[in-house]
C-alpha cells in the first residue's frame with residue numbers, strides 16, 4: 001500500500017465537498033519551481049500568456065484574458081460590454097451570488113428569472129414570458145415597465161456545470177437586442193450542442209477558484225472572439241495604461257491581473273482537464289445509478305443538447321416521500337464526517353439584492369429548500385463515494401421512523 005497523500009481522499013475520515021486535485025510530485029511543482037527560480041512570480045511572466053493561449057485553444061475562443069478571479073472577470077466583461085449605471089441585466093435567481101454582484105458593481109441592476117425545473121438553469125420560457133408581459137419593446141430598446149429601466153444584457157449561468165439552452169437564449173437576445181454574457185465559471189469543459197460553454201455568447205467568463213474544475217488558487221478568465229472587446233478587457237484589467245513609462249491612464253482601470261505563480265498552477269491543471277472531467281463524469285454516473293431507485297430523490301437531469309461538466313453533483317429530496325428534508329440529511333451527513341451543502345439562497349430574496357425586479361421564482365425556492373450537493377472532488381475515491389451513498393441511504397431509511 002502506498003502511504004502517499006491522496007488528494008480529495010478522506011483525511012481522518014472526513015470527506016470534503018469539492019477540493020482541488022494536486023498530485024504530490026505533479027507538474028504543478030515543476031512549473032511553480034520555474035517561477036521561483038526565474039524570479040517571475042508576479043503579474044508579468046510566461047505562464048500568464050501561456051495559460052491564456054492554452055485555455056483559449058481548449059475552448060476554441062479567439063481571445064482569453066486572465067483575471068484575479070471569476071468575479072473580476074464578470075466585472076470587467078460587463079464594463080467592456082458597455083453595461084453601466086441604471087441598465088438592467090437578466091440573471092438567474094438560482095446561482096452563486098457573484099454574477100448579480102458584478103452587475104451592481106457597474107451600477108446596473110439584475111432582473112431575476114426563475115430556474116428551469118429539469119436543468120435548474122435560467123428558465124427561458126419564464127424569461128420570454130417576463131419580456132412579453134412586463135417589458136415594452138420599441139425603437140430597438142427593451143424597457144422593464146416595473147422599474148422603467150432599459151434591459152441591455154442577458155447573463156445566463158451554466159449552473160453546476162450543466163449548459164443553459166443557449167439557442168433559445170440567443171434567439172431572445174437577437175430579437176430584443178440583448179448582449180449575451182455567459183457565466184461559465186461552473187461549466188468549464190461542458191458543451192452545448194458540441195460547443196464549449198463560455199464561447200457561445202459575445203463574451204464568457206471562467207473561474208479557477210479552489211472548488212472549481214481546475215484551480216489557480218484563485219483566478220478567472222474572460223474569453224471572446226471580438227477583438228475590440230478583448231482589447232478593452234485587457235486594458236481594464238491592467239490599470240488602463242495608455243503610456244506605461246509616463247504613467248498615463250486613459251480610464252479608471254483595475255489591477256485584475258493573474259500572477260505568473262497562479263498561471264503556472266493553471267497551466268499544469270489545464271493539462272489534466274480531460275482526466276478531471278472523466279473523474280467528474282464517473283462520480284456523477286455512480287451517484288445517478290445509486291439514487292435512481294430511491295423514491296423521492298431527484299437529480300439535475302442532463303438535457304439532450306447538453307454535455308455537463310458534472311461540476312457538483314446535487315440531489316433534491318422530496319420530504320413528503322423520503323420523510324427526510326434536505327437540511328436533516330445535511331446534518332446527518334455532517335455527523336458522519338461527510339460535507340454536503342444546500343444550493344444558494346435565491347437572489348430575489350437575498351438581502352444583498354433588495355430592490356431588484358424579479359419574475360415568478362417558485363422553482364428556485366423549491367430547489368433551495370430541497371437540494372443538497374454531495375462530495376464531488378476530482379480525487380474522491382470509489383471507497384469514499386460508496387461511504388457517501390451508504391450514508392444517504394441509511395439516513396433516509398432511518399428518518400421516517402424518527403418523525
Ligand SMILES: *Cc1c(COP(=O)(O)O)cnc(C)c1O
Pocket residue numbers: 069070071072095096097098099157183185186206207208209219220
Ligand atoms: C465560482 C463562481 C463565480 C466566480 O467565482 P470566483 O470565486 O470569483 O472565481 C461566479 N459565478 C458563479 C456562478 C460561480 O459559481
